Each structure stands twice: as C-alpha cells, then as structure tokens.
Amino acid sequence: MADDRKAVRVRAHGKVQGVGYRIWVRSQAASLGLAGWVRNEADGSVTAEIAGTGEAVSTMIERLWKGPPGASVSGIDVEDAVSSNPVTGFRIDA
Numbered sequence: 001m002a003d004d005r006k007a008v009r010v011r012a013h014g015k016v017q018g019v020g021y022r023i024w025v026r027s028q029a030a031s032l033g034l035a036g037w038v039r040n041e042a043d044g045s046v047t048a049e050i051a052g053t054g055e056a057v058s059t060m061i062e063r064l065w066k067g068p069p070g071a072s073v074s075g076i077d078v079e080d081a082v083s084s085n086p087v088t089g090f091r092i093d094a
Contacts, residue, residue, distance in 0.1 A: 014074035
C-alpha cells in the first residue's frame with residue numbers, strides 16, 4: 001500500500017547521546033519495518049529520518065519518547081520529510 005507510506009524527520013532532545021539511543025532507534029525501526037537513518041547532532045540532540053507505513057511511523061514516534069534505559073527525552077520535534085530517493089534499511093550515520 002504505497003499510498004499509506006509516510007516519511008518524517010524527527011529530532012529528540014534531552015539526554016539522548018551517550019546512552020545507546022541511536023543503536024536503540026535502529027533496532028526499533030528494524031522491528032517496525034521502517035527505513036531511514038539516525039545521527040547525533042552537535043547540540044546534543046539526535047535526528048532521525050524515518051519512512052514506512054503511517055501506522056509504523058506513528059508507533060516509532062511514540063517509542064522515541066521513551067528511548068533506551070538511561071535516556072531522558074525532554075522533547076521530540078517532528079516534520080514531514082520528502083525524500084527523492086526511496087531508502088531501504090536503517091542506518092546509523094556518523
């Protein structure tokens with residue numbers, strides 16, 4: 001159902017670096033069949049681009065609020081993303 005596909009760019013704020021957040025995001029995304037990437041930002045936040053079914057993307061956004069043990073998420077910014085290249089798999093960017 002290609003019509004149900006959605007892509008978003010998400011930025012997580014709080015204690016999200018140094019706690020395995022990116023590895024956890026990749027694992028959660030894979031379990032939901034999502035594609036995209038995740039990376040640390042210089043300001044201490046973590047950004048991810050996530051693509052998949054609308055339901056899976058919504059579930060992932062909910063999960064991002066919790067994060068792995070040790071994380072303390074204080075905010076999540078979400079914006080629609082338009083990707084000209086369909087991404088497959090989920091990777092951690094440096």
